[in-house]
Amino acid sequence: xxGADAVIxxxxxxGVTTVFGYPxxxxxxxYDALYGSPVEHLLSRHEQGAAxxxxxxxxxxxxxxxxFATSGPGATNLITSLADALLDSVPLVAITGxxxxxxxxxxxxxxxxxxxxxxxxxxHSFMVTDINDLIPTLYRAFEIAAExxxxxxxxxxxxxxxxxELEYKTPLQSVADExxxxxxxxxxxxxxxxxxxxxxxxxxxxxxxxxxVAHLREFIDVTGIPSVATLKGLGSIAHGTKxxxxxxxMHGGKGANLAVQECDLLIVxxxxxxxxxxxxxxxxxxxxxxxxxxxxAAELGKLRQPDVAIAAELRQVLPALTxxxxxxxxxxxxxxEVEDLSRKxxxxxxxxxxxxxxxxxxxxxxNKLPEDSVVACDVGQHQMWVAQHMWFRRPEDHLSSAGLGTxxxxxxxxxxxxxxxxxxxxxxxxxxxxxxxxxxxxxTIKRRKLPVKILLIDNQKLGMVKQWQQLFFEERYSETxxxxxxxxxxxASAFDIPGRTINHADQVEQAxxxxxxxxxxxxxxxxxxxAFNVWPLVPPGASNSDMMDQMEKQT
Amino acid sequence: MMxxxxxxxxxxxxxxxxVLRVTRHRGFKVTQMQVSINDDAxxxxxxxxxxxxAIELLSTQLDKLIxxxxxxxxxxxxxxxxxxx
Numbered sequence: 001x002x003g004a005d006a007v008i009x010x011x012x013x014x015g016v017t018t019v020f021g022y023p024x025x026x027x028x029x030x031y032d033a034l035y036g037s038p039v040e041h042l043l044s045r046h047e048q049g050a051a052x053x054x055x056x057x058x059x060x061x062x063x064x065x066x067x068f069a070t071s072g073p074g075a076t077n078l079i080t081s082l083a084d085a086l087l088d089s090v091p092l093v094a095i096t097g098x099x100x101x102x103x104x105x106x107x108x109x110x111x112x113x114x115x116x117x118x119x120x121x122x123x124h125s126f127m128v129t130d131i132n133d134l135i136p137t138l139y140r141a142f143e144i145a146a147e148x149x150x151x152x153x154x155x156x157x158x159x160x161x162x163x164x165e166l167e168y169k170t171p172l173q174s175v176a177d178e179x180x181x182x183x184x185x186x187x188x189x190x191x192x193x194x195x196x197x198x199x200x201x202x203x204x205x206x207x208x209x210x211x212x213v214a215h216l217r218e219f220i221d222v223t224g225i226p227s228v229a230t231l232k233g234l235g236s237i238a239h240g241t242k243x244x245x246x247x248x249x250m251h252g253g254k255g256a257n258l259a260v261q262e263c264d265l266l267i268v269x270x271x272x273x274x275x276x277x278x279x280x281x282x283x284x285x286x287x288x289x290x291x292x293x294x295x296x297a298a299e300l301g302k303l304r305q306p307d308v309a310i311a312a313e314l315r316q317v318l319p320a321l322t323x324x325x326x327x328x329x330x331x332x333x334x335x336x337e338v339e340d341l342s343r344k345x346x347x348x349x350x351x352x353x354x355x356x357x358x359x360x361x362x363x364x365x366x367n368k369l370p371e372d373s374v375v376a377c378d379v380g381q382h383q384m385w386v387a388q389h390m391w392f393r394r395p396e397d398h399l400s401s402a403g404l405g406t407x408x409x410x411x412x413x414x415x416x417x418x419x420x421x422x423x424x425x426x427x428x429x430x431x432x433x434x435x436x437x438x439x440x441x442x443x444t445i446k447r448r449k450l451p452v453k454i455l456l457i458d459n460q461k462l463g464m465v466k467q468w469q470q471l472f473f474e475e476r477y478s479e480t481x482x483x484x485x486x487x488x489x490x491x492a493s494a495f496d497i498p499g500r501t502i503n504h505a506d507q508v509e510q511a512x513x514x515x516x517x518x519x520x521x522x523x524x525x526x527x528x529x530x531a532f533n534v535w536p537l538v539p540p541g542a543s544n545s546d547m548m549d550q551m552e553k554q555t
Numbered sequence: 556m557m558x559x560x561x562x563x564x565x566x567x568x569x570x571x572x573x574v575l576r577v578t579r580h581r582g583f584k585v586t587q588m589q590v591s592i593n594d595d596a597x598x599x600x601x602x603x604x605x606x607x608x609a610i611e612l613l614s615t616q617l618d619k620l621i622x623x624x625x626x627x628x629x630x631x632x633x634x635x636x637x638x639x640x
Contacts, residue, residue: 115569119576124621144621298615 003134004029004162007095008037010138013170016066018042018057018419020050024070025110027097029162031068042419042448045440047074049412051081052438055090056416059399060374060424062211064091064145065416071098072110075156076117080406082152083121087403088232089209091150093141094122100160101129114156123151131164136171147176149296150209179295181312181320188308189317190324192291196265198334199225202248202277205232205402206270206294208395212314216269217241219322223329226338228256230271231402235392243338249277250538251384255345257544259338260285268292270314273303274403283543293317347389354504355529358382358457359389361508362429365455366390368512373397373425374417378410378434381463384534386429408437411454415441418450425453425516432458432485442495445521453515454497454523456488459530467533471548472540492523499523556631557586558610562600562617563625566592570622574600577620582606583613597624 001009007030011019018040023031034041044050047069054065069078075096085092099108118125124144126137134157141153193199207216213236220227226243229236237244245256257279260266266288271277278284281303292299292306293314300309310317351357362385369375376399377386383400392398399417401409414428435456445452462480469477489499499522502511508526515524536549564570571590578585587603604613610628618626 116572119569119573120580296619298619300615301609301611302615 003164004033006135006168008033008039011039014142019066020053021068022047022050024074026071026099026159045443047077048081049438049441051078052412053416055085056413057420058090060396060417061420066093069096072112075114084401084404084406085152086121089150091145092152093145094154096156098156098158101158118154122154125154127156128161131161131166139171179312181310181317185310186320189291192308193325194328198263199265200263201225201227201267202271203233203236203269204230204271207236210314215318219318222322222326231387235395235398239391247387251534254536254547255341259341261545263288266290272299279538279544356505358385358528362389370425376410376414376428378430379405379407380431381534382431382457407434411438411441414452415444418452427453429455432482433462446495451520456525459528461530488525497521497523501525503527558604559629560602561627564598565622566596566598567622573620577616581613581616582608
């Protein structure tokens with residue numbers, strides 16, 4: 001068979017049922033092999049959209065996402081999505097066509113050094129220059145993408161390799177040893193835990209990526225330790241868990257931030273002290289000892305020196321710690337303090353007046369979503385409102401571009417999620433700025449007749465930047481006015497997506513129902529006032545103890 | 556502060572770019588580097604870097620590279636010894 005046929009066969013052997021991509025000259029043999037094969041392909045209308053769909057597919061299903069692009073511009077268009085997958089540790093295999101080996105390095109048509117470009121935005125990358133390496137390289141790419149801390153892997157395949165003949169042989173697969181915690185480390189961790197008077201769990205995306213959600217919940221159940229989560233950690237802790245204070249950080253809850261500032265032991269689980277979480281690092285939980293658990297040894301001590309650190313599988317560490325400290329925690333006073341904080345800093349959804357208050361609308365949406373649902377959001381104010389006011393059953397149900405903060409993520413990620421979970425209710429919550437960044441993917445919804453719901457929150461502003469201009473740049477609103485937006489509902493209708501606009505609070509309930517009950521895709525365009533900002537907020541460079549909220553701003 | 560890393564990498568055309576990219580991005584300045592090809596498809600990289608940051612911020616990141624099979628921080632030497640090494 002040809003190299004191109006082997007590519008498709010390797011995908012099938014890895015259980016890949018859908019690939020996202022866009023064809024072009026240097027990847028034509030692979031698209032030829034795809035034709036009539038059992039592996040489905042969903043055509044995007046921009047390679048960034050294809051790769052984000054693969055990211056959405058991976059994040060909603062826990063499987064490795066796969067995308068294709070041609071050489072040159074096809075490959076460069078993947079770069080943003082690869083960077084997004086790198087910063088959010090998403091398992092992805094990107095396969096790019098390349099010009100033939102004989103002309104590599106001659107500035108051939110659509111030739112660019114993709115391997116060179118990939119170095120800073122992938123976990124690993126390959127260029128295949130020998131047909132005998134093709135199958136082992138692809139197998140290795142799938143292993144690397146998923147093992148340890150997951151991430152994107154790019155395989156660049158020159159056209160002559162795609163058409164070269166080979167005999168298909170399944171390579172011997174190495175089974176990577178799981179990183180097991182040492183007994184000494186576990187003992188030290190257990191000692192920290194049992195000695196703590198005010199411990200708190202700071203839970204990140206690593207818990208979901210490790211498949212350790214159940215193990216974490218058991219640990220919380222047994223120990224009663226209060227908890228907070230990062231943007232990527234949302235959904236790891238069950239909604240309503242006693243002592244769970246929601247998201248911490250720049251736009252986290254006041255209760256969550258104050259509890260972390262107050263703790264004497266910070267238990268960091270699959271998280272990495274991102275600056276959006278810590279605020280001023282030197283004053284972040286500054287009186288606390290730190291127990292850091294993560295699969296990636298490079299995260300331990302990167303920004304905060306831990307007292308005890310364990311680089312091992314969370315699925316092993318958490319149950320071991322649960323057993324070690326069972327019945328030995330004495331933190332009832334602290335639990336009561338946290339309950340007080342939680343009560344004192346509850347969200348207030350009472351918002352009198354006719355205007356639609358997005359936080360209240362999103363809370364209603366969360367309460368209405370069925371058991372099997374996914375929310376993919378874009379980046380900006382609406383993204384923070386989703387994180388603050390919606391709740392999720394599992395981390396796979398909340399797709400948000402956390403590390404890279406990529407506008408344009410939501411729509412294609414929702415497409416990938418809907419393909420991965422065809423029976424799920426998939427809603428993309430977007431803003432008028434972000435939505436336009438991958439708006440061409442409306443065609444992909446039309447092409448596959450995907451029932452994706454689009455909740456477009458429109459304040460005719462690049463809202464988060466506007467908020468910062470208002471607060472920190474003397475209200476000099478440089479290039480954040482988007483009042484020349486298109487008619488979104490009319491535009492959606494051009495893609496056979498029905499929808500409506502609402503702008504009064506009393507329309508919200510019925511409009512959300514109409515959207516959720518529609519059998520196909522739907523756009524609910526929600527016009528909100530541009531005066532609404534995201535609160536509370538830790539100003540840049542400030543400590544998490546010093547959150548601004550709306551009241552302070554008005555005085 | 557000067558640091559010395561003893562690194563073994565797999566022979567791949569782009570492997571030195573990977574090592575140097577990570578070194579630059581993580582805030583370390585290369586002051587000296589020696590590369591030799593071994594018989595077993597590996598290469599030895601003797602890397603000297605300078606930075607205010609703790610060397611573990613670099614060594615753990617280099618260790619994560621798939622093509623890096625060994626990365627060891629060598630005991631600190633005085634600057635005089637380093638210059639003569």
